[in-house]
Amino acid sequence: MTFQFTDKDIDIAALRKELADPSCGGYCSFEGLVRNNNEGHNVTRLEYEAFTELAVKEGHRVIDEAVAKFGIARAACVHRIGSLAIGDMAVWVGVSSGHRDEAFRACRYIIDEVKHRVPIWKKEHYVSGDSGWVNCERCAEHAHDPHPQHAHQG
Amino acid sequence: MKKIHVRYYALLREQAGKSEESLATEAGTPAALFSELHTRYPFTLSMQQLKVAINAEFRDWQTQLKDGDSVVFIPPVAGG
Numbered sequence: 001m002t003f004q005f006t007d008k009d010i011d012i013a014a015l016r017k018e019l020a021d022p023s024c025g026g027y028c029s030f031e032g033l034v035r036n037n038n039e040g041h042n043v044t045r046l047e048y049e050a051f052t053e054l055a056v057k058e059g060h061r062v063i064d065e066a067v068a069k070f071g072i073a074r075a076a077c078v079h080r081i082g083s084l085a086i087g088d089m090a091v092w093v094g095v096s097s098g099h100r101d102e103a104f105r106a107c108r109y110i111i112d113e114v115k116h117r118v119p120i121w122k123k124e125h126y127v128s129g130d131s132g133w134v135n136c137e138r139c140a141e142h143a144h145d146p147h148p149q150h151a152h153q154g
Numbered sequence: 155m156k157k158i159h160v161r162y163y164a165l166l167r168e169q170a171g172k173s174e175e176s177l178a179t180e181a182g183t184p185a186a187l188f189s190e191l192h193t194r195y196p197f198t199l200s201m202q203q204l205k206v207a208i209n210a211e212f213r214d215w216q217t218q219l220k221d222g223d224s225v226v227f228i229p230p231v232a233g234g
Contacts, residue, residue: 032234048233049163049164049167050163050233051161051163051207051210051226051228053210054207054210054211054212054226057210057211058212079233079234090234091233091234111234114233114234115231115232115233115234116231117231118231118233119163119207119226119228119231120231120232120233120234121163121164121165121229121231121232121233122232122233123164133164133165133229133232134232135229135230135231135232136164136165136199136229136230136232137165137198
């Protein structure tokens with residue numbers, strides 16, 4: 001059960017091997033990739049930054065919760081930090097379990113909670129030359145808006 | 155006066171113009187500390203949009219700060 005950061009390409013084959021368990025008939029993974037667009041902007045690359053000391057603790061808590069909640073056998077998550085190009089894998093989640101249903105559900109739970117709770121930030125660089133921290137810049141503009149129309153996270 | 159270590163990430167790091175600093179402060183809580191720093195740096199995020207960690211654990215804004223504490227203000231996150 002691990003949560004870790006890396007500044008290198010995520011090695012899925014090695015990670016998948018670590019989750020192998022003879023009692024498990026189900027394995028499910030999620031790969032989050034860098035997209036070339038976000039909310040109408042053409043994106044050229046992303047930069048990820050994390051408060052690693054707290055993020056690793058919170059990431060482990062998410063995985064422990066998934067194990068307790070869904071009764072899965074093993075789970076792991078790896079997140080990139082640093083500068084990423086379009087198509088690069090930014091995050092990977094893997095889950096092994098006895099059967100497929102809890103594997104799918106636990107995998108979804110882990111990626112959703114990681115996106116929502118773990119202190120990781122991404123800065124988008126746009127074709128226009130402009131850049132912005134996702135969930136921060138427009139939130140700041142609307143800081144005094146009593147009825148914000150968008151979620152801050154997720 | 156307490157000595158507090160503050161680390162800045164993402165948008166707050168850019169707006170503070172630094173990754174970290176040690177400062178002497180009379181602020182008794184992270185809320186008071188953020189208000190103090192807000193007068194010094196052009197932060198655009200309000201306290202309502204941030205979370206706070208003390209010594210690398212999420213804490214309440216009204217937690218009492220102790221000499222030597224390490225504080226991080228956490229902007230809205232965007233992993234994945």
